[in-house]
Amino acid sequence: MRLRKKVKAGALQFVLFMGAVIAVLLMTFVLLHNIHQLFDKKTTKVVEVVKKADMGIQYAMGQNLQNNVPTTLGLGLDDGIEVTMTKSYWGIFETYRAESKFKKIQFSKVALVGGRLENDFPALYLKDNDRPMIIAGSAKITGSAYLPKQGIRPGGISGRFYQFQTPVYGSTHESSKTLPQVDGGFKTNLKQMMMDDKVNSSVEQLRFKPNLVAANSFESPTQFMYGDVLRFSEGELKGNIVVKARGSITIGKGCAIQDVVFVAPKIMVEDGFTGRLQALATEEIQVGKKAYLRYPSALVVDRGDEPNPKNRRIPHILIQDGAIINGVVGYFGTHEDNVLYPQIKVSEKALIQGEVYCEKALELKGTVLGKVATDSFIAMENGSIYQNHLFNGNIDATKLTAEYGGLLLNSDKTVVKWMY
Template sequence: MIKAFLNIKIKGGALQFVLFIAVLIAILLAAFISLSHVHTLFKKQSNLVVQTVKEGDNRLFASLENKQGILSLENEDNITNSNWGVFEKLTVVSTAKKYSFTKTALNGGQVKERTALYLKESHQPLILVGNTRIEGRAFLPKQGARAGNISGKSYYGSSLIYGSVNESTDKLPLLEDTFKHKLDSFMETGGSNNTELISGEANTSIRNSFKKPTRLMYLGERIDLDGIELVGNIIVRSEQKIRVGTSAVLKDIILIAPEIEIEAGVKGNFQAFATKNISVGKNCELSYPTALVLNIKIQADQDPNKEKRQIFLDQSASVKGIIAQFGTAGERNFKPQVVIEENALIEGEVYCEARMELKGSVYGSVFTSGFVSNQAGSVYLNHIFNGKIIAAALTDQYAGLAFSGTKKNIVKWLY
């Protein structure tokens, strides 16, 4: 019987089938083992990537708080900071093994308790007329606020200040110690060290990452920006004037010129720096973080063109960000260096070292040496006619001018 069993013949096809099954099982086992190994390796790599990114974030935010970041990874983190206009540009490079991540952000000052109005001590009261409304904490001269009358129109509010009132000093709140020095240096040298020049021809689109060197458009004569798209790490500089046309698309760039004209209907966000004047046309929509800065270097009393040196926002213009004017006007100059026309809106901060005329609205804060109201051919000092300042209308996440002693926060992540 045993001999008969041993003499049984198995067909070749069945043997091949058995071998095929065995090979298939071996392949499946190998694939499973490989998949498990790859999954484990991917998980370790993912954890390393996530940890490296988190460490970079922690280092960046620690730098904003002026604290020393503590790294738990065995890596090399490089932190650099520079100025991009009125903001600080902070770059953190985190490296772990073969992985490297770069994060760049603009940061600015963020106040804990927002001020609606800071009017420098001038030994004159603040006079409110018409539909003027000030909501929030106010710092005023010792004479405080009073209701007034212009051309038969009185003050229509039920309260002078809708918030707490404190006494101001003869100086505006201080910005960071090095702010103005950095601003002067940036306006004088911004873009001058760049070797890569770009043209401003119409119907062109130029995008430049903040991880790359800054690109510069420079002309000694007037620059007209029409039908052009400029995005990112770009500076446009003219020794005469820059005009921004309605067809221009500008995002995150910087403009530097003695005079800057922004035509009616322009949309975008950018920083503009001038020494003579900046004009914003009707119905412009300049989104956050826009900054318009007039830095007057010449003594106003000795300036034959002092009446033209101002930031002017026309009717229904909208700016989200910073309006800043630096330089004194002189005691005999009763012309405003910042003019905000009717229905114009600023969501952010106005910082004016001279005098300003407020007919529109500010959702945020105003810091100024004085007000001027021009009505019916007469000039009224320290008068606000139909102007509005509402501190609570500005989001708490807003970050702007870096005042002395304030903490820093992210204005915008860059690309």
């Protein structure tokens, strides 16, 4: 006898509903898995594009790229990622802009580049002018030193004799008749920036006004500001901006400055200013008391072959008491006239963390944590002039971080700062 049992329609509907739910869930899991795989692939490619930009910058720093000419790099990897590099200058430093691209994925990066510290870099390189160096007072040299053939010996000025046991706390070597050579492209660009005082109507210009607030990314074209005599007392300037004046520029402590380049015959940074900038002048730079310039800052005077006035007695670069400079201080001049005053003067209690490069005479009474390269020293005391004397100044190469990047010499390069 066969039993017959009827199944209710509601139960059948429930079974069909559960089957549909399970099918939707399975399709969802499959879709999520595919999306996850696609996302992983895209993320991996984005990371590769970013890494390729970094590789491009590191590779380009070792190549002789033309200035402001985009160059496509072949990095030896057949991954479909295209990298284009553009080299240019920003003040005394170089900039490298990397643009990496894969289909619709694009990434760009701008690096500020300076000279890398060589291994066991010297605290002092003093050009050989056929006369010995005299060290006196509380002066001290810590690190290796390149000195004239006649060497170095302790001495005294106004009864203040050398206080330590040995003239150099480090190894000594014989210097040559020339200073370490500066990169030729850097010097050409520096002269061009200083000589070109004409207003370029084809570039974006900023108009000077009190309390001006302006910021410009290094991903954008450079903005320029022109004037005759400019004084910045308040306001804010940040980024890819060049300020040029035919007369002078004064920067007050009430003005916030980051990464801006100033170009003028005379540039004054007032007492108490804090910021990060590059000052490029043809005549004079003064940094006031207790001013603080963050890394990487630069103070450079380039006289070229222009002779100095015979009645001039003030330094071309004066760093006053208590000022702190993080970066480069440099004087360039090929004139042959013999001047009996310092081209760079670092006052007592002033501090430079970085380097000083002087193609003429340096008066160092403050401290340099880093390196010094100079044609000669000079000391001005009690109305007397002491040639090739280091008096009370301190040079210590051991206190400068190995990551420092500065003046572009004919050596390796390093990233000083990633620009925004």
